[in-house]
Amino acid sequence: MEDQEALGFEHMGLDPRLLQAVTDLGWSRPTLIQEKAIPLALEGKDLLARARTGSGKTAAYAIPMLQLLLHKKATGPVMEQAVRGLVLVPTKELARQAQSMIQQLAAYCARDVRVANVSAAEDSASQRAVLMEKPDVVVGTPSRILNHLQQDSLKLRDSLELLVIDEADLLFSFGFEDELKSLLCHLPRIYQAFLMSATFNDDVRALKELVLHNPVTLKLQESQLPGPEQLQQFQVVCETEEDKFLLLYALLKLSLIRGKALLFVNTLERGYRLRLFLEQFSIPSCVLNGELPLRSRCHIISQFNQGFYDCVIATDAEILGPPVKGKRRGRGAKGDNTSDPESGVARGIDFHHVSAVLNFDLPPTPEAYVHRAGRTARANNPGIVLTFVLPTERSCLGKIEALLSGEGEAPILLPYQFQMEEIESFRYRCRDAMRSVTKQAIREARLKEIKEELLHSEKLKTYFEDNPRDLQLLRHDLPLHPAVVKPHLGNVPDYLETGEAMPETQHLFQFLLLFVALYNLGRNGESCPPLRRLRLNFEVADLGTPSSWYYWTTILLNRVKIPGAPPGL
Numbered sequence: 001m002e003d004q005e006a007l008g009f010e011h012m013g014l015d016p017r018l019l020q021a022v023t024d025l026g027w028s029r030p031t032l033i034q035e036k037a038i039p040l041a042l043e044g045k046d047l048l049a050r051a052r053t054g055s056g057k058t059a060a061y062a063i064p065m066l067q068l069l070l071h072k073k074a075t076g077p078v079m080e081q082a083v084r085g086l087v088l089v090p091t092k093e094l095a096r097q098a099q100s101m102i103q104q105l106a107a108y109c110a111r112d113v114r115v116a117n118v119s120a121a122e123d124s125a126s127q128r129a130v131l132m133e134k135p136d137v138v139v140g141t142p143s144r145i146l147n148h149l150q151q152d153s154l155k156l157r158d159s160l161e162l163l164v165i166d167e168a169d170l171l172f173s174f175g176f177e178d179e180l181k182s183l184l185c186h187l188p189r190i191y192q193a194f195l196m197s198a199t200f201n202d203d204v205r206a207l208k209e210l211v212l213h214n215p216v217t218l219k220l221q222e223s224q225l226p227g228p229e230q231l232q233q234f235q236v237v238c239e240t241e242e243d244k245f246l247l248l249y250a251l252l253k254l255s256l257i258r259g260k261a262l263l264f265v266n267t268l269e270r271g272y273r274l275r276l277f278l279e280q281f282s283i284p285s286c287v288l289n290g291e292l293p294l295r296s297r298c299h300i301i302s303q304f305n306q307g308f309y310d311c312v313i314a315t316d317a318e319i320l321g322p323p324v325k326g327k328r329r330g331r332g333a334k335g336d337n338t339s340d341p342e343s344g345v346a347r348g349i350d351f352h353h354v355s356a357v358l359n360f361d362l363p364p365t366p367e368a369y370v371h372r373a374g375r376t377a378r379a380n381n382p383g384i385v386l387t388f389v390l391p392t393e394r395s396c397l398g399k400i401e402a403l404l405s406g407e408g409e410a411p412i413l414l415p416y417q418f419q420m421e422e423i424e425s426f427r428y429r430c431r432d433a434m435r436s437v438t439k440q441a442i443r444e445a446r447l448k449e450i451k452e453e454l455l456h457s458e459k460l461k462t463y464f465e466d467n468p469r470d471l472q473l474l475r476h477d478l479p480l481h482p483a484v485v486k487p488h489l490g491n492v493p494d495y496l497e498t499g500e501a502m503p504e505t506q507h508l509f510q511f512l513l514l515f516v517a518l519y520n521l522g523r524n525g526e527s528c529p530p531l532r533r534l535r536l537n538f539e540v541a542d543l544g545t546p547s548s549w550y551y552w553t554t555i556l557l558n559r560v561k562i563p564g565a566p567p568g569l
Contacts, residue, residue: 007035013042015070017108018063025104031056036218037194038064046215047194048208052224052370054378057196058101061087061164066106068162068192069113069136082159085137088180090170092141095119096298098166099139113137118154119144128153142171142179149186156187163193165207172203184210198224198374199367224370225404231377233404234416235387235397243420244388245277246430248360250423252283252311257386259355260304263313264372266361271315272442274360278311280433285311291446292453305352312351316368351375359387362396366403386416 008029009022030038033051041047041064051057065085073079087102089095099117106113116135118127124147131138131153138145138154148154165171171180193211197204200219208215225231238244251257263285265271271287278285286300286309304312354376363369369387376383389397397413404412454460455471464471 007039012038014063014067015109017070018066018105021105021107022063024107027059031060032220033057033218034060034063036220037061040216040218041065041192041194042067044192046192046212047218048204048212048215049194049196049218049220050198050200051196051218051220052198052374054226054374055220056379057166058098059105061166061194061196062098062102062105065137065162065164066102066109066113070109072161073112081134081136083131083134083136083138083154083156084159084161085164086145086156086160086162087137087139087164087166088142088145088171088183089119089139089166090141090174090176092119093298093301094167095139095141102137102139115139118148124148124151142176142183146179146183146186149183158188160187160191163187163191163211164196165194165211166196168195168197168207169199169201169204171207180207181210198371223404225373226377226383228412230380231373231383231385233373233385233387233413235389235413236416236418237389237391237394239391241390242427242430242434244360244390245434246423246427247388247418247420248274248358249278249281249430249433250426251358251386252278253281257356257358257384260307260310260351260353261312261356261358262351262354262372262375263311263358263360264363265313265315266364268315268446269442270361271313272445273437274313276437276441276445277433280436281429283311284309285313287313287315289315289446289449292449293457296453301351316372353381354378355383357383357385359385362387362389362393363400366400369400370403387413 009019009027014022033049033055037047037049037060041061047061049057049060051060069084072084087095087098089098095117096119099115102115103110106115114133114135115137116130116139118131118138118140120127127148128151131148140148145154149156171177193213193215195204195207195212195215225233236247238247248263252261263274265274268287268289268291271289275285275287286304288297288300290297300312303309357372357376359369359372363372373385376385387397387400401411401413
């Protein structure tokens with residue numbers, strides 16, 4: 001039993017080419033799900049496996065699939081080229097990710113095992129051309145796979161040997177129940193099947209009855225998220241919405257959160273509000289928007305993984321949506337039809353080396369919290385999750401705590417030790433920025449993104465060549481300024497960072513500016529407004545109260561004549 005628990009990749013009887021690929025990926029030892037699932041899969045057993053997000057489920061089915069295909073080609077009789085492996089996933093992004101992982105593992109046997117993804121953005125004609133070459137493994141969403149089966153561009157009845165359903169608990173929630181049942185009618189009677197899921201719910205049990213035959217159930221005894229030695233989870237109570245923006249500004253601008261971060265909000269509009277707010281302070285970020293094409297979303301994820309920017313704002317309520325029992329999330333679903341029902345971010349998408357997940361908005365369900373938190377602390381890397389909570393949301397926070405820690409256990413979400421009074425000097429800056437981000441600015445920002453997508457769309461390239469006037473209208477539209485960016489907000493003065501008083505030279509400079517303004521008002525015959533009504537780029541509190549300035553304050557407020565001043569003052 002001890003040897004079995006310490007089983008490594010080299011002891012699983014894998015093809016040397018697979019072992020070399022595993023080494024190149026930097027995997028020194030299998031994760032728990034890989035250690036338990038791979039040997040059973042190689043024995044030809046059906047598997048129903050539950051493991052948390054980020055535990056290595058993709059490799060747990062990809063490695064035995066490749067091993068079985070390679071072994072059959074090397075030892076069996078010469079076979080006609082055909083599709084022998086099928087991987088079903090609920091979203092296009094997951095299909096792309098699964099294809100990428102299988103290709104990385106097949107790097108040294110790419111001539112023997114070919115992989116195709118039919119959920120990509122290409123049109124059906126180009127996908128049919130790929131399927132005509134009969135790749136060994138096909139990856140896609142149930143609706144795309146069924147479409148090709150019905151058009152006879154994909155045939156599985158006589159060739160399929162291995163079926164994988166990844167993120168099985170999401171398939172029915174995404175409205176794929178009918179497609180999946182129709183798809184199964186096109187499969188042979190006998191095949192090996194794997195069901196991989198983060199949870200065991202009624203949908204997974206229904207799938208088990210449809211797909212599996214005498215399966216081995218792997219219900220690993222592990223928490224839904226990594227332990228505190230790997231993943232630190234905190235919550236901070238913000239009294240107002242303004243406090244949330246203020247705290248986020250301080251965390252990012254003062255580098256209290258280091259490395260790459262994912263910011264989760266509950267609506268797309270909130271995502272753009274947050275992005276425009278951060279732009280005021282020269283903090284670059286982008287919104288992963290389900291209204292944009294798949295290619296653009298994947299490009300955002302790719303650039304984030306490559307380190308082009310460190311902050312992505314994800315809107316899982318708009319793009320993925322929490323699983324809703326009894327409601328169809330596919331075609332015909334009510335609600336926001338602008339986003340792609342086969343696109344998602346909160347579950348399964350592999351953001352590389354995420355240091356922190358910031359729940360700017362509290363997740364709508366405890367399960368959504370787990371899916372968000374699973375984006376960090378992956379593959380034995382450390383991570384942190386910080387959740388912003390309003391006083392009215394404490395009951396929802398309690399439900400999340402109950403799911404994570406159980407009855408009578410110590411809290412998992414520890415209070416984040418942060419003194420809000422330490423950043424009060426930044427509050428006026430945040431108010432300035434928040435005032436600039438209006439509903440109109442948000443609307444214009446979203447329109448600007450869509451317009452740029454139209455200009456760069458490959459599909460519309462031919463249309464614009466035939467209709468150049470339409471292209472000119474797009475290009476020569478009035479420039480959009482979603483929010484007026486104030487350059488001075490991008491810099492943090494030393495006196496704000498350290499909390500020290502402003503140098504006396506800065507006090508003098510600002511008082512002289514104010515004095516000149518009042519002097520000019522007086523010369524023009526206008527009444528002088530009280531000091532508190534003047535719109536300034538600094539707070540009176542920033543000026544300090546050294547005794548040497550009391551005389552100047554008296555002059556400014558009471559318009560007292562300065563001894564020795566020029567005539568006419």
